[in-house]
Amino acid sequence: MSLSVSISHAFAGFALRADFETTGLTVLFGRSGSGKTTIVNAVAGLLRPDRGRIAVGGHVLCDTAAGVWLPPYRRRVGYVFQEGRLFPHMTVRQNLTYGRRFGPRAAPLPDVDAVVEMLGIGALLTRRPGALSGGEKARVAIGRALLSGPELLLMDEPLAALDAARKEEILPYLERLRDETRVPILYVSHSVAEVARLATTVVLIEAGRVVQAGPAVEVLADPAAAHAIGLAEAGAVIEARLAAQEADGLTRLATSAGSLLLPRIAAPKGTIFRVRIHANDVILSRARPEGLSALNILPGTIEAIRLGEGPGALVQLRSGHDLILARLTRRSVEALGLQPGMACHAVLKSVAVGRGDVGAA
Amino acid sequence: MAGLTAEEAQAIALSLKVALVATAVSLPFAVAIAHVLARRSFPGKQVLNGVVHLPLVLPPVVTGYLLLLSFGRHAPVGAFLYDTLGITFIFRWTGAALAAGVMGFPLMVRAIRLAIEAVDPKLEQAAATLGASRVAVFATVTLPLILPGIVAGAILGFARGLSEFGATITFVSNIPGETRTLPLAIYSELQIPGGDAAALRLVVISTVLAMAALILSEIVGTRVARRIAGA
Numbered sequence: 001m002s003l004s005v006s007i008s009h010a011f012a013g014f015a016l017r018a019d020f021e022t023t024g025l026t027v028l029f030g031r032s033g034s035g036k037t038t039i040v041n042a043v044a045g046l047l048r049p050d051r052g053r054i055a056v057g058g059h060v061l062c063d064t065a066a067g068v069w070l071p072p073y074r075r076r077v078g079y080v081f082q083e084g085r086l087f088p089h090m091t092v093r094q095n096l097t098y099g100r101r102f103g104p105r106a107a108p109l110p111d112v113d114a115v116v117e118m119l120g121i122g123a124l125l126t127r128r129p130g131a132l133s134g135g136e137k138a139r140v141a142i143g144r145a146l147l148s149g150p151e152l153l154l155m156d157e158p159l160a161a162l163d164a165a166r167k168e169e170i171l172p173y174l175e176r177l178r179d180e181t182r183v184p185i186l187y188v189s190h191s192v193a194e195v196a197r198l199a200t201t202v203v204l205i206e207a208g209r210v211v212q213a214g215p216a217v218e219v220l221a222d223p224a225a226a227h228a229i230g231l232a233e234a235g236a237v238i239e240a241r242l243a244a245q246e247a248d249g250l251t252r253l254a255t256s257a258g259s260l261l262l263p264r265i266a267a268p269k270g271t272i273f274r275v276r277i278h279a280n281d282v283i284l285s286r287a288r289p290e291g292l293s294a295l296n297i298l299p300g301t302i303e304a305i306r307l308g309e310g311p312g313a314l315v316q317l318r319s320g321h322d323l324i325l326a327r328l329t330r331r332s333v334e335a336l337g338l339q340p341g342m343a344c345h346a347v348l349k350s351v352a353v354g355r356g357d358v359g360a361a
Numbered sequence: 362m363a364g365l366t367a368e369e370a371q372a373i374a375l376s377l378k379v380a381l382v383a384t385a386v387s388l389p390f391a392v393a394i395a396h397v398l399a400r401r402s403f404p405g406k407q408v409l410n411g412v413v414h415l416p417l418v419l420p421p422v423v424t425g426y427l428l429l430l431s432f433g434r435h436a437p438v439g440a441f442l443y444d445t446l447g448i449t450f451i452f453r454w455t456g457a458a459l460a461a462g463v464m465g466f467p468l469m470v471r472a473i474r475l476a477i478e479a480v481d482p483k484l485e486q487a488a489a490t491l492g493a494s495r496v497a498v499f500a501t502v503t504l505p506l507i508l509p510g511i512v513a514g515a516i517l518g519f520a521r522g523l524s525e526f527g528a529t530i531t532f533v534s535n536i537p538g539e540t541r542t543l544p545l546a547i548y549s550e551l552q553i554p555g556g557d558a559a560a561l562r563l564v565v566i567s568t569v570l571a572m573a574a575l576i577l578s579e580i581v582g583t584r585v586a587r588r589i590a591g592a
Contacts, residue, residue: 044490072489073497085487089505089588098501102492148491 003152003184007042007052007062016049016208024200025178025185027216029192029229035208036188040154043186044079045072056152056184073102078145078183080155084137086129092140093125099148109149110181118180119143119173135166139173146181153177153185159194168356171197175360192233196220196276197359204228221323223306223314226279231312231327235278238322239361242271250295250350256320257298261350265358272361281352282326284315285345286336296348300324302340305333317346369559371538372546373566379454379542380522383462384469384515391466391514392507395473396499400482416528417467425531428460432532456533457540461522468521469514476510477503509586516578520571543567 004021016035020026028036041047043054045061053063056077061070078099086095096116100109116122119139129137138158145153158174159167171194178185178198189195195202199216204225212225219225221236240253240260253260253273260275267273289297300319307313313333317324324346338344365373398410416424432439432450442448450456480503488498526544533540535549547563550556 046486046490072486073492073494075490076492077490079487079490081483081487083483085481085483087484087488087502098488098493099491102494102497144491154490 001057001151001182001184003043003186004053004055005039005043007039007049007054009038009042009047009049009051011038014208018203018205018208018210020203020210020213022186022201022203022213023184025187025198026201026203027195027199028186028188028203028205029190029195029199030205031190034205036190036205037156039205040079040156040186040188043152044077044154045070045075059151076148076150077152077154078148078150080138080141080145080153080158082157082160084129084141086132086137086140086144088129090128091125092121092127092129092132095129095140096121096125096143096147098144102148107149110147112147115143115146118176133166134162135169138162138166138170142170142173142177146177146183150183153183155185155187157188157190159189159191164356167194171359174198179360192229192235193276193356195229196235196237196357197274217323221316221325223304223316223325226306226314226325226327231308231314232280233278234314234325234327235276235280236316236323236325237274237276238319238324240273240275242267242269242273244269255298256322257300257324258320260298260348261295262353262358263350263355274359274361275353276357276359277324277348278352278357279314279325279327281348282324283347284317284326284328284332284336284338285347286338286342288345289347292347294347294349296350298324298346298348300344300346302338302342302344304340305338307333315344317344319346365562366559368537369546369563369566372541372543372563373570375454375457375538375540376523376542376570379457379461379525380519382455383458383465383522384519386458387462387466387469387518388511388515391469391518392473392511395470395477395514396503398470399474399477413470414467416464421464421525421527422531424463425460425528428456428463428528428532432456432459450533452533452536452540454533454539457525457529457542458522460528460532461525462518464525464528465518465521469518472514472517473507473510476507476513479510480506509582512581512585513578516574516581520574523567523570523574543570 002021002023006019008017016038018039028039030036038047042049051064054061060068061075062068119142121139121143124136159170202216202219203210204212206228211228212219217237226234238255240255243254244252246252249264250261251265253262298319300317302315303318304316305313307330311329313328313330315326315328315338317326326346394413430436434443434451439450448455450459484502485498488502493501524544530545535541535545543563547560550560
């Protein structure tokens with residue numbers, strides 16, 4: 001099922017205009033105040049846009065030209081709020097099953113036990129929200145939205161209030177949600193790490209405008225999008241399959257470009273991962289380097305070069321069928337005489353890829 | 362009750378009946394008005410708020426007289442209620458209950474409105490996104506969360522009903538066994554030479570009843586609040 005959004009809305013001193021159509025897990029990415037939550041609220045029916053149309057599959061939620069406006073309770077969207085918003089007077093079980101009493105529904109509701117199992121919240125069912133940790137609350141909030149049998153899941157920075165360890169605890173559940181349910185997900189975030197881990201599609205928002213929308217692997221590797229993402233955080237995502245556990249504690253991954261040695265990843269052989277390669281960590285070499293400590297050398301061809309306004313430059317390299325982004329200086333680009341179409345090698349230290357950069361594909 | 366004359370026992374029973382009926386009947390209206398005042402904005406909201414609070418600031422005699430003008434047998438509202446529902450207020454205990462209800466109403470609305478304003482509208486939004494209509498949101502989220510406020514408001518209204526004097530005596534007079542509630546009985550005793558001792562007994566009973574209501578409201582309120590906040 002696909003989500004199509006085409007809305008415009010004016011606030012005092014701020015105009016929002018968003019057009020995009022997506023499936024899978026779509027991350028709305030942008031700075032605070034760029035209008036991400038406004039878009040999600042319009043999809044949920046909590047905000048009535050001045051003009052536009054919003055539809056999930058063939059189900060029109062809002063069409064100002066045709067005078068269609070469904071109130072939130074008739075939209076069948078599951079909304080996971082940043083602060084959880086669990087009902088304090090109900091137990092976890094009552095919270096989880098709250099949305100199931102309201103019908104009618106076209107499709108059968110998801111099974112409670114299966115969702116409880118997927119989110120690992122079986123031990124919490126008789127507790128009240130007041131007695132839960134932040135990470136537990138976030139998982140219950142996700143379960144509550146999911147169990148209401150939504151046609152679309154909305155998630156407004158569900159991890160923003162959590163520390164790094166709790167985020168790492170929830171991300172695998174979100175990956176399973178993306179891969180195991182067929183419900184489209186619209187996910188608001190300003191964290192590149194979450195985009196790299198979760199997104200199938202990215203919609204970049206800047207000051208109320210969609211500046212770019214497309215598959216995550218393309219947007220993340222696009223030098224033109226790097227500014228909106230944040231140069232320090234820029235980096236491509238490549239797909240890799242676990243090929244072997246090496247005796248010295250490293251893990252060998254197979255990518256379309258060649259093999260990649262990373263610190264031990266505890267997973268069975270054959271597991272497919274998404275690996276985020278920070279543009280800052282990539283070194284380019286025209287010849288295949290010799291006598292270098294870095295273990296990962298991926299051959300490729302330069303696709304695009306974008307010179308920044310300052311001393312920096314971004315180079316996009318196609319390596320196999322994957323894209324890699326490298327952040328260099330203009331001086332290096334000139335010294336090496338880099339040009340699109342030129343053969344090149346990307347060099348990456350194994351230890352540059354952290355645990356948070358490797359996620360389920 | 363030992364040591365009470367038949368009239369005194371009658372006054373106590375009547376007072377409890379009047380205050381209970383007044384509270385029970387006005388409570389749903391108080392919740393509705395409090396909800397409208399807390400959650401909606403509309404032209405004339407301040408006027409509605411003012412009308413609700415009038416009994417709190419007007420002399421009770423004025424309130425009683427206004428009730429007489431509107432709810433007398435030949436007055437517009439009174440005639441309508443008599444013709445359609447067969448209810449009479451004038452010189453009846455029902456009139457005493459109406460007076461008690463009207464006087465306690467602003468106190469109930471204030472307590473319940475504060476409770477509603479303390480409920481995070483974001484929780485109500487969350488319920489709506491999960492498929493709950495406005496009515497369902499109110500019944501399953503708002504109402505349980507404001508229960509402590511409703512209990513507090515009801516007991517305040519009940520205590521106010523027990524102590525109601527001015528509006529009652531103006532509206533329904535002082536008829537033993539029909540409209541002579543505790544405060545009216547105390548007043549009547551004080552009008553009789555040598556009635557001081559009897560009046561004092563009733564004063565003690567009134568005080569005990571009022572204190573009991575307040576203590577009960579504290580106990581029930583904290584217990585309900587604890588159950589709702591839950592841990």
